[in-house]
Amino acid sequence: MNSPKKTNKDGKKTSELTNKQNESIISEGDYLLLSVSYDGRNSKAVANLYDQKNIRKHYDNSGHLPYLISNLTTDEIQDRYPKVYKHEGFEKFEKVRLENLIVDKQIEMTKVIAKDPLSIGGKVNSIREVLRNNSWEDRIRYHNCYIFDKGLIPGLFYNEVNGNLVKKEFQIPEELKKQITNLFSAESDEFKNTLPKILELFFTPIPHIERLALDIEVEAPENRIPDPNEAQQPVICISFAATDGFKKVLILEREGIEEGEKIEGFNVEIQKFKEEKELLEEIFNIINNYAVTLTFNGDNFDLKYLYNRANKIFKIRKDEIPIFLGREIALLKKGIHVDLYKFFHNRAIQLSAFSNKYRRVSLDEVSKALLNSQKIELDKFISDLSYNELAYYCFHDSELTLDLTQFNNNLVMDLIILLMRISKLSMEDVTRQGISSWLKNLFYFEHRQRGYLIPNPEYILSIKGEAKSRAISKGKKYLGAIVIEPTPGVFFNVVVLDFASLYPSVIQRNNLSYETINCPHKECKTNILPNTKYWVCTRKTGLSALIIGLLKELRVKWFKLKAKDKSLSPEERNMYDVIQFALKVIVNAAYGVFGFANFPLYCPPVADATTAGGRFAIEQTIKKAKELNVEVLYGDTDSVFLYNPTKEQIDELIKWSSKELEIELDVEKNFRWVALSDRKKNYLGVYPNGAVDIKGLTGKKSHTPMFLQKLFFDLITILSEVEKKEDIEPVKEKIKKLVKNSLTKLKKKLYSLEDLAFRMVLTRSLEKYKKTTPQHVKAAKQLQDSTDIKIQAGDVIFFVKTRTSDGVKPIQLARLTDIDTKKYKQAIESTFDQVLDALGISFEELTGIRTLDFFMK
DNA sequence: AACTGTGGCCACCTCC
């Protein structure tokens, strides 16, 4: 396991981006802003500052209070809604002038200020409920509201000056600043004015943050997972692993449990407790020592359990427990709790950042995918483990949890800090909330900073309406991307070009934002976007176009290039890579949120116009390619597959795109050869070095049985040896052998049930399948009926195909003799056919039955 | 009464 201590601090030259060298960059009195919360007892916002070791609480000293905005005047409110100023939480009215972007006008509004957040909203008689449709900005969590108004940026450094928080400025080296500014000399003034504020987010060093990971084990009869709401069973073990090298296991002494053999290589200190209450108190002491505590599912289990165990069973007073429970969240009173389960569950993290490397979000799966390490497998129940075994098992989980934030040079921790800076969310929030929440917060922040009214979702919808295009698939709201009909066959020397960040580029170039699309100005109405029924503003830059454009440009023109720049040190490149990573996550999601109904700035016309711009770009590119006499074999959304183009043709196309479309087109891949069938989103490409790219093919899909995935992999290995056209024929023989072997194995029942199992996720609970009963649902039902296993939505069902009346059996109930060999033969056939038909080989020809050749000869 | 073929639809997984 990795040593948690930071290494090599010496000898390396300091650069603008080297992080973690806290002592050389951060001076006494510098605090990193980790989060802002609301202290109900003092009725004040409080900033949680990290001072290299502990959390320092900074209470608001400006008298800032929660509020909402009303479109009514003070008199009108008093007249029509007297309950407002009679409300016990009402403080006062204030006049404000705000810019309503949708109508493009400054408007006089009333700030209704309250004594506490719940008086604004959250109760049945809150002021926002009283004011109903005359209330704005009333659904913003107060701690975020405070961040916006004070312009605080979580993840940056602050000093306390005369009791005020003052941001610490890190000077970006002049030379660097100049280089970057020069890149964007052609951009608008707004762009250039906003640039420095954004640069600060990325060039402020990211400090090392000391953190503690913990994991608890609870005595569980029959291996059932104990209910953390009741916390009936005793906590028998807890382990800690921290970045400062602290490692410890606390164990509850129980009757009949043996010491057990010492486990080799495991020498973490174990402390035993006779009384569980004392154990709990010691846990709380340790937690209080750290600014950041990490868990895997601590919100819903570990911390919740500890709290309820302490409070309900041992009657420890609430104020003596360092944990604070929300509905589905467990926070710490002194420090920050990061639940990595929630973080890794985030779809943007799973997809954009870790490109779907892990499928299910469990400590075991995520660790396997990212750390190449996994949980210790147990052959008995937790309650039956000896002390030594228990300590070893439990500690390993803490260590994995800690490692998930440490691997690859603290990638995850750095990513979290960067995402905090971009989204302006507290550490607790950014690690728990989804991408739409990040973007919401980012846009809200910018609205407040610029004096814009934050519009109500219904208001945007009432003015801008739904999308005007019709989607291809039913149930979808607007037309999406184009997928080009592939030309079937094998093609040598294929170059794939793709647009760098197509949708963000369209948003930027076409000035798309909820306020600019179908804007109120008469003269803009003729500025129709190609391929759409929308016009876009010519007077003003859209806020989302500006922000997304900036982030995208920085990523594409600076950070991405620097991450690949071999002249930089590995540490520096790594840092640049994390930054471009963070930007990618945010920028890629920007288009999707405008089409997501729960996003508060939901604006289907923006999403609609974005995909339309994408379609326009790819259509024009295909047209241009044809003009240049290059054959386009295939393309999907933002890519074109070019058949044997010359260097000149490629350059010409790239130049044309940059000039005419104003979107960067790049060479993404160079294939030695590509096999295309007539199916869209399915292909196989082989690189010059023999590496293979497989897309969409069944053999690679996660539900495909193991044996078939392996078989498919073998097929790919054989094919990757093909270098030229003549190589295809001899390869057939090899494939033939492969298939024959497998078929024999199948007939002789040499594959295990595990190998033969299909794996599918039950997306809903069993009762909810009304219209049809898919196979995995059938298997799940059998399982539930004949065993006491509870089956829930989200469970992965393992089933095999059988000759029984249902046609399937769950793996737990099946035997090898039940297997329907025919069905499996079919599965092999269809999987192989997807690749082979592109190569002009038929499956039947391979298996030697009824070949055309046989009849001919 | 038991099979076979068909089309519409559903569910899942993947691509970008």
Place this chain on the structure above:
DNA sequence: GGAGGTGGCCACAGTT
């Protein structure tokens, strides 16, 4: 977020 592939379910019609 929409597009699109695969496989299965299900109702129905037309055989066998």
